[in-house]
Amino acid sequence: MKLFSKAAVLGLLAGSALFVTSCSKEDSTNNNGSGQMYTISGSGSGTQVVPVVSTTATSNLTGTFNSTTNVLQYNITWTGLASTANAVRFFGPAATGVNAAGSAQFDLGISTPGVAGAATGTVTLNAQQESDLLAGNWYYTISNATYATGEVRGQVVTAVQ
Numbered sequence: 001m002k003l004f005s006k007a008a009v010l011g012l013l014a015g016s017a018l019f020v021t022s023c024s025k026e027d028s029t030n031n032n033g034s035g036q037m038y039t040i041s042g043s044g045s046g047t048q049v050v051p052v053v054s055t056t057a058t059s060n061l062t063g064t065f066n067s068t069t070n071v072l073q074y075n076i077t078w079t080g081l082a083s084t085a086n087a088v089r090f091f092g093p094a095a096t097g098v099n100a101a102g103s104a105q106f107d108l109g110i111s112t113p114g115v116a117g118a119a120t121g122t123v124t125l126n127a128q129q130e131s132d133l134l135a136g137n138w139y140y141t142i143s144n145a146t147y148a149t150g151e152v153r154g155q156v157v158t159a160v161q
Contacts, residue, residue: 035068037161040133042140044078044154049141057081057115059142059152064161065133070125072133074108081115082146088119090156092129093137102139105129134158 044059046052059078065071076088088110094102112118125133132138133156141150 035066038065038067038134038158039063039161040065040072040074040156040158042154042156044140044142044152046152048139048153048155049147049150050153053147053151055080055082055147055151057142057152059140059154061140061154061156065125065130065158067130067134070130071122072125073122074120076108076119076140076142077117078142078152079116081142081144081151083144084114085110085117085119085142085144087143088140089143090123090138090140092139092156093132093135094139095137102137105138108140 040061040063042061044061046055046057057078057080059076061074061076063072063074065073078085088108090105090108091102092105106123108119108123109121110117111120136155136157138156140154140156142152143150
């Protein structure tokens with residue numbers, strides 16, 4: 001008695017090969033099964049603000065972005081502001097050196113207020129925001145009473161982890 005036909009065996013083998021190929025493709029995209037991970041970074045200064053702001057203040061952005069969950073984790077620190085920070089925002093889409101083209105994407109909570117401080121947290125991006133972020137078209141600003149439109153600006157850079 002013949003249990004399997006030749007066609008059934010070939011179909012089973014082809015299906016198994018497709019399953020293995022699909023699994024290996026996903027595994028090659030990431031190592032932890034949670035999507036492609038990116039690092040984000042950016043150094044801010046008054047020279048990046050448009051028009052340029054004369055200040056000695058600087059800032060630094062570090063974080064990650066998970067393309068499966070669309071969660072962006074950020075840590076922005078700054079020093080030397082002319083007055084206490086009252087707003088930290090992500091803007092986009094806008095390329096390097098362009099402020100006016102970008103619209104505010106997120107107001108970020110200030111976790112450590114002051115002329116030196118930090119904003120730390122997470123935000124979830126929509127598909128357009130993800131596209132703009134990964135294309136290098138996001139920046140952040142830190143504003144205060146002295147410079148309401150931003151004392152420092154930093155372009156957001158992404159890199160595959």
